[in-house]
Amino acid sequence: MVKKILNNTISVDCVIFGFDFEKLNVLLVDRVLVDEKSGKELFTDLTLTGNHIFEDESLEDAAARILFDLTGLENIYLKQFGAFGDPERLLKPNDQAWLKASGRDPHSRILSVGYYSLLATEKVTLKWKGRNVKWYPVSEVSELAFDHIDIFQSALEALRRELLYEPIGFELLPEKFTLSQLQKLYEVVLGVELDKRNFRKKVSRMKYLIPLDEKQKGVAHKPARLYMFSREVYERTRKEVFDFNI
Amino acid sequence: MVKKILNNTISVDCVIFGFDFEKLNVLLVDRVLVDEKSGKELFTDLTLTGNHIFEDESLEDAAARILFDLTGLENIYLKQFGAFGDPERLLKPNDQAWLKASGRDPHSRILSVGYYSLLATEKVTLKWKGRNVKWYPVSEVSELAFDHIDIFQSALEALRRELLYEPIGFELLPEKFTLSQLQKLYEVVLGVELDKRNFRKKVSRMKYLIPLDEKQKGVAHKPARLYMFSREVYERTRKEVFDFNI
C-alpha cells in the first residue's frame, strides 16, 4: 500500500548532531542536480535532511522516520526547535531549479518544521542508499541550500540553550563515557574552556551521573573511570528551577 | 484588492498574555456555533486567537497582524514557541461541527504555528468587532477548543522558561513600574514566592533597570519609586551565560 503524503506545503527538516569526542558534527546531504539531457552535473550543494510528512503521521513521527531511514536508529532524542515559513525561503536560483527538476511548483511556499536530534557519531552507520550523506564539522558549515543555514543556526542555538539547562549532553555520548569526554562535549558545544577540577566538582553533585566499577580500556595512559547517565534518577530528583537571571 | 490566503493547511495561533499587577491573563475568543435554520446556539466554547496567513506574509507578520487587529498595538513582543500538527488535533465533535459550518473540510489537517505575546493588560482596549474577546486568568483556563489547551500550556511553559533567563518581564509592565510590581510579576508567572530584600538586591545588580526620579501617585501609602527597562543598556551589557546545570 502506498502511503499518501500529507500535502506539498509542509515538511520536516532534521538537524542531526553527532559528537565524536573531538568536535560537534552535523549530517548533511549532497544535493546534486543533473541536467536531464546532457547528464552533466549542473551544481552540487549541501542540504539538511528533510522530508514530507505522511497523512497519518505526526510531525515528530515524521522526524523519527527520517532519522531511522538514515541511521537505522530508533528512540533517538528529538526536539522541535522552530517552524520556518518565510515567503522568500526557497527563491535562490539553485533552489528554484531544484524544485522544478523534482516536479514541484517552484512558487509554492513550503513550511518546514525543524527538529534537532543528538547521537554519538561512533554508533552510527549511515545507510541512506542512493544519497550522499556525510558528517560535517559544525564549525565548517557555511553555505547550505534553501534557508537551511538559518535552520541550522537556529538548531545550534536551541541545542546550546538546552544543554545549559537540561541534561541532554548524554544523548551525544555512548552509554558509558568518561568525565573528560563529558567535559569536552560541553566545551565543544558551548564553545568555552572549563576547569577540570571545577567541572568534576560540579558534576559530582548530580546524582543521576552514575560512576561505574569499570575503566576505559586500550588507552596508552591512566585509564579513566566510566560513568553512565540514569534517566530514572534524573526524573525522580529533578526539581523546579527558580533561579532567575533577569 | 483582496489578499490571497496562503492555503488552508497552515495557520497561526497567538497566545496573548497580559499582566494586571495581580495575575497573569490570557486573551480568549468565545466560539459560538449557531444553527443555520433555527438560529439557536448549538454550543459555545473558548479558543485562542488564531488566523490564516496571507500569501506574501511571513509567519511572524501574520501573528503581528492578528495582534494588531485585536488590540491596535504594534511592535509587541512576539515569540514563536512551537508548531502543532498532530493528525488528531481537530477531531473533537465540536471542532468537526465548527469546521463544517465554516466551510472547511473537516478531514483536512491544519498545522498551527504558535506565537506568544506579552502586554500590560491596562494599556489594551480590545477591539475585535463582532467577536467576543476577553481576558481570562491563566489559572482558570481549563478546557479549550481544538488542541488549544496543549498549545496554551506549551506557551506558558515557554514563557516561564524564557522569563527565567531573559529580561522579558518588562514587556508585561507599563513603561514605568515599581519594584514590587516587578516582583509580583515574577511570583505570578513562575508560581513562587520571593523575598523582598533578596529580590531587590538581585535586581539592583542589573544595570538595565533604570531608577527614575519619579514616584507612584495616588496610592494611600508610601509611594514607590518608579523604574524603567533600558533595552540599550541591556544589549550593550548582555554577556554569554556559561552557567550550566546538567
Place this chain on the structure above:
DNA sequence: CTGTTAAGTGTTAAAAAAACACTTTGATTT
C-alpha cells in the same frame, strides 16, 4: 625500567543565595 599521556585530586578567596524584621512615608480617618 623509562617516558609519555591523560586521569585524578584539594584549598582558598570571592561572589551569590537564603533567611530574617523593623522603620519610613504619604494618604486617609478621626
Place this chain on the structure above:
DNA sequence: AAATCAAAGTGTTTTTTTAACACTTAACAG
C-alpha cells in the same frame, strides 16, 4: 492636628557556589 493604615524601603549573617590554581598517579609503549 493626631492617629491609623498600607506598602515601601533597608542590612546583616550564614551557607552555598564559583573561580583560580599544580602536582601525583596509573597504564601502556618502547
